[in-house]
Amino acid sequence: MISLSDVTYHYPRSDSPALSNLSLEIPAGQFCAVIGANGSGKSTLCSALAGFVPHFYRGKLTGSVEVAGIDTAGSSLAELAGTVGLVFANPFNQITGARFTVREEVAFGLENLGVPLAEMEPRIDEVLAFVRLTDLADQSPYALSGGQQQRLAIASVLVMRPKILVLDEPTSQLDPIGSKEVFAVLRDLAATDEATVVLAEQKLEWVATFADRVLGLHKGKLVADGPPAEVLSSLTLTKYGLEPTRYTQAARAAQAAGWRTDETTLPVTLEQAVEFFR
């Protein structure tokens, strides 16, 4: 579904690559988390998957990025819209500003795709229910909280039924309650297996609970790739500027104190930690 082959990308007027010789395959239906410190290339990877690198940011891209069988460099952003959905950090800036209610905001993408009205309405109802915004359908998008606006941004993209959904740190500008609301939607999304999801995220505890696979980036290079339990409990995580989850840290402290030293896989989620310390 997603295929990157030897991708290297330089932003305009930059000598160091934001992505460096990146090759990876993500099969259809997989929920893939991308982790890495600031400047590791997470956002650039997200932009490359949605075609904004190189179409929007320009710069120099070598190698190939293919999403759902489409070569992103050879297609326009208009052609990619509807196939790849992108949600980014700032919920406020994802509101179009040209629609006056939540329902109309969700309809914006469908209107541009030319979806008939009869098909539009059930799709909007379905997606609003999915992100739990049905009760706010007639409100102004600007009247919503940050978490609600981010769920609206997710709904606005999901309603277009993209084959691939890319989320670039969707909770980084939200308060804990807003983050929790968005993660609840992402958990539901992970359970459906309908879309291939790529989530760039720093909150590793959340990533661990619903990602099928974790990719670690450092200075534009792929430095880790595997199941969440394996990647997130790895000792090399700190080397790349990431803190392991508090459960992994607690388990390591316990092992340093001589407790369960035989255990090679350390817990990354609360449930695994309960099991570990039982």
Next chain:
Amino acid sequence: MSATYGLYVSKQTAIHRLHPLTKLTYVLTCLLIAWIVPGVWAPYIVLLVGIVPVALMAQVFPNVVQNTIKTTIPFAISLFIVQGLFWTGGTIIQQLGPFSLKEEGLLFAIRGTGRIIIAVSGFLLLSYATRSDELMLALSQKGLPSRISYVILSTLQIIPRFQHKANTILDAQRSRGLETEGSFLIRTRALLPLVFPLLLGSIVDIEERAIALEVRAFGRSGPKTSLLVLHDTNRQRLFRRLLILVSLGVIALRIYLWLAPRFAA
């Protein structure tokens, strides 16, 4: 907070239910008549006959009056001062020290004020009785490019957010001890720390908004659909055609009145 549609005042009136193009054509016809029919009192007659009854029917008369007065007064005062006192030549009706009040200048100011009043009240009537998104949709269906329609609609919503952002930056600067109140010089100096964060922040916002629009297929060519449905009737279509005919007739009359004396001479 429920959705707000620019200046739109939600009412269940026959005027509100009309197709946006019917209201737009009506207001434009009133404006055209008021502007090109000769005579000092023509704009006021159009105001009384064309705008006031419709504003009353739409139950937005107080809003129209209040905001028309607010907007028109500064223009009217400057027109009366400039044209009334500084009209070249003409009949003096009152000497005011070194200045003289001229009849022709006053009549010109009365007519100019009437034209401003009709333009402002017409625009307000249209805005109070018509949702801006419905008006833009109607115009898009008539061929207005979607990008222009987007710019108009988003400006209506984004300007208040822009003001809110400026106030947030100003509050942040104040909390760090920046003086923003007092003399003109102090207030001018306070502008610099406000303008740069606001400007830079807005550039980032615009970039992200452009990405958000592309994600939502805004740049896609081909037919577009709409969640909003506008109801039009044969009667309204006929009425609009009639208004266009009246407008053409008024233009023809004005051209005739302009040309006739030249041919007679």
